[in-house]
Amino acid sequence: MNALVIVAHPNLADSPTQQFLKQGAKLTTAKWHYLDPLQEFSPATERQLLVEAERIILQFPLYWYGAPAILKKWQEQILSTNFVQQKLKNKQLGIVVNTGLPEKDFHSGSKVGFSVEQLLAPYQALAHQAHMHWLNPLTIYQFQYLTDTQQMQLLMDYQRYLVQPYPDTLKTRSRWYLKKMQDLSFRDEQSSLIQNTLKQTTAELENNLSILAMIKAGEDEVNG
Amino acid sequence: MKLMDDTQWLLDQIRAQQKKAPQYEIRAFWQGLATLVEQQAKRNEQLEAEIDGRLWNHDQW
Numbered sequence: 001m002n003a004l005v006i007v008a009h010p011n012l013a014d015s016p017t018q019q020f021l022k023q024g025a026k027l028t029t030a031k032w033h034y035l036d037p038l039q040e041f042s043p044a045t046e047r048q049l050l051v052e053a054e055r056i057i058l059q060f061p062l063y064w065y066g067a068p069a070i071l072k073k074w075q076e077q078i079l080s081t082n083f084v085q086q087k088l089k090n091k092q093l094g095i096v097v098n099t100g101l102p103e104k105d106f107h108s109g110s111k112v113g114f115s116v117e118q119l120l121a122p123y124q125a126l127a128h129q130a131h132m133h134w135l136n137p138l139t140i141y142q143f144q145y146l147t148d149t150q151q152m153q154l155l156m157d158y159q160r161y162l163v164q165p166y167p168d169t170l171k172t173r174s175r176w177y178l179k180k181m182q183d184l185s186f187r188d189e190q191s192s193l194i195q196n197t198l199k200q201t202t203a204e205l206e207n208n209l210s211i212l213a214m215i216k217a218g219e220d221e222v223n224g
Numbered sequence: 225m226k227l228m229d230d231t232q233w234l235l236d237q238i239r240a241q242q243k244k245a246p247q248y249e250i251r252a253f254w255q256g257l258a259t260l261v262e263q264q265a266k267r268n269e270q271l272e273a274e275i276d277g278r279l280w281n282h283d284q285w
Contacts, residue, residue: 027249149255152248156256170267177260184253194237198257201234201264208271215278 001163003030004053005096008060008071010037017098017143021059024155030057030162035070046078051087055135057162058123059096065112065119084130092166093127094135095120096158103141133166171209174202231265 005025012018012034025032033049035041050056060067097116105111106119116139117124127134138161146154160168164176181195235258242254 023249152252152255153259155249155252156259170263173260174264177257180253181257184250190237190241194234194241194257197230197234197237198261201261201268205264205268205271208268208275211275212271212278215275219278 001029001055001165002053003028003055003057003162004049005030005032005057005059005162006071006074007032007034008058008068008074009034010068010070015061017061017140018059020143020151020155021096021158024158025162027155028159028163035074037070041074041077043078046074047083047087050078053091055092055094055162055166056088056132057094057096060098062097062099062116062119065114066122079126081129084126088130088132091130091132092135093123093130093132094161095123095137096140096161097137098140098143100142102145103139106141135161135166136168171202171206174198174205178202228265231261234261 007018007022009015009018012022022032031049031053058067058071060071066072097120099106099116101112106115108114112119117137120137124134126132138158140154143151143154159180160173160176165172178195178198181191181198186192186195238254238258238261242251242258245251245254
């Protein structure tokens with residue numbers, strides 16, 4: 001998967017969340033592209049990066065219900081109607097967003113009053129206009145309060161979000177972990193045992209899914 | 225019952241590997257894998273129950 005992560009943050013070095021995610025991105029084949037507020041964009045270079053990517057991820061902290069100004073500036077300078085419709089068609093668009101408020105605040109009737117997905121509607125509209133596949137956003141609520149276990153889980157969920165095939169089903173997730181385990185090339189016996197058992201449980205899952213699909217197809221024929 | 229025992233055994237093996245791993249990203253890998261194993265076990269159990277339910281033909285009861 002040729003993924004491009006476009007990172008918008010006014011001060012990357014000061015953000016523990018972004019530094020953590022940067023380490024996660026390094027464990028994948030995704031290309032990390034920071035929008036440096038001190039530099040001017042080269043539209044040709046930026047557009048080339050977009051054209052080469054199969055999956056485009058916009059990554060930013062939520063500031064006043066939207067992205068930092070640098071991302072809006074980038075959008076206005078780089079994107080045009082013709083470009084997005086002609087060159088971004090059929091690519092995937094995903095968002096990694098982190099918030100300073102907890103998840104419970106992002107619901108109707110709560111402090112913010114809107115879900116994160118509602119706030120991200122302009123990006124979904126961009127994907128819609130460009131005929132891109134919209135990926136369910138990855139939202140990180142209050143990174144600083146995550147436990148060690150939750151952070152480790154996030155590191156894996158983030159890697160999958162960048163490069164795992166779409167859509168994110170248990171089947172694609174299982175295959176991704178099997179591939180990742182293969183790539184990590186553990187040499188010890190216990191790991192091989194785990195790997196073999198995982199292959200079996202994944203095969204069992206795929207088998208159960210096909211049997212159920214066959215039964216449902218049979219029922220449709222009888223009912224139809 | 226067997227499925228649950230197998231899952232628990234697999235989770236125990238994964239946790240043991242996680243404790244031994246010196247690198248953070250490898251410990252994270254085992255953490256993610258444990259979550260996946262739990263999700264697979266739950267889904268397999270649901271699927272098997274659904275298959276049983278659908279295969280039971282009440283007309284032949």
